[in-house]
Amino acid sequence: MTKQTIKYKQPIAHENGMVLLISLVVLSALMGLLVSMFELNILGYKINTELLKHQEQFISLEKAITQVQKNFQVEKLKVCNRRQHEPVSVFFTDNQPTCFKIIDKTSIKYSMTDLGEFPCLRVIKNELSYSSHHWLITAYNSSGFIQVRFVEQGALNACEEQQLVKYVSPGQISWRYIQGQPV
Numbered sequence: 001m002t003k004q005t006i007k008y009k010q011p012i013a014h015e016n017g018m019v020l021l022i023s024l025v026v027l028s029a030l031m032g033l034l035v036s037m038f039e040l041n042i043l044g045y046k047i048n049t050e051l052l053k054h055q056e057q058f059i060s061l062e063k064a065i066t067q068v069q070k071n072f073q074v075e076k077l078k079v080c081n082r083r084q085h086e087p088v089s090v091f092f093t094d095n096q097p098t099c100f101k102i103i104d105k106t107s108i109k110y111s112m113t114d115l116g117e118f119p120c121l122r123v124i125k126n127e128l129s130y131s132s133h134h135w136l137i138t139a140y141n142s143s144g145f146i147q148v149r150f151v152e153q154g155a156l157n158a159c160e161e162q163q164l165v166k167y168v169s170p171g172q173i174s175w176r177y178i179q180g181q182p183v
Contacts, residue, residue: 057106057143058177064101064108064139065148069172072150075099076112076135101139110139115149120159122167123151131157132168144179148172 068075098109115134122129133154138147151173159165 054143054179056104057141058146060103060106060108061139061141061144061146061177063103064110065137065146065175067101067103068110068112068137068139069148069150072152106141108139108141110137112137117154117157119154119157120161120164120166121151122159122165123153123170124167125153125170128156130154131159132170144177146175146177148175
């Protein structure tokens with residue numbers, strides 16, 4: 001048996017550099033994708049944390065409004081709730097009185113605005129038709145505010161235009177939640 005020698009072709013020097021360059025480009029692209037994936041995960045975590053914070057603050061506002069409504073007859077007599085309706089604004093200003101509640105370790109400001117009697121919005125009680133007395137209950141914290149329109153039985157007044165008469169139930173008739181600071 002004779003020995004055969006196999007000759008290998010020597011690679012050209014610039015081919016070695018091309019393989020290295022392509023490897024570096026592929027590794028750079030993979031690292032870029034990995035970094036962007038980490039950034040997306042961190043951003044998703046921040047968004048979830050922010051949403052949970054707003055949800056907790058909304059629940060605190062809701063609890064405060066519920067407590068005020070349960071003790072409505074007592075709450076409306078408090079000095080901090082003696083606020084008359086101003087046609088221009090139903091939001092808080094610095095010179096108006098507000099009350100405070102601590103709900104779930106969160107300080108909540110709230111106020112009740114007396115919107116007055118509405119003779120054509122009627123409340124029926126004991127088969128008699130009374131005018132309705134409306135209150136605007138507003139509670140706010142750093143995340144936003146909730147406003148609830150609350151109706152109770154008013155005086156035994158007549159509506160001047162009978163075709164405009166509407167009947168409402170006593171209690172909460174509408175609400176709104178607005179995210180952000182009150183103006």
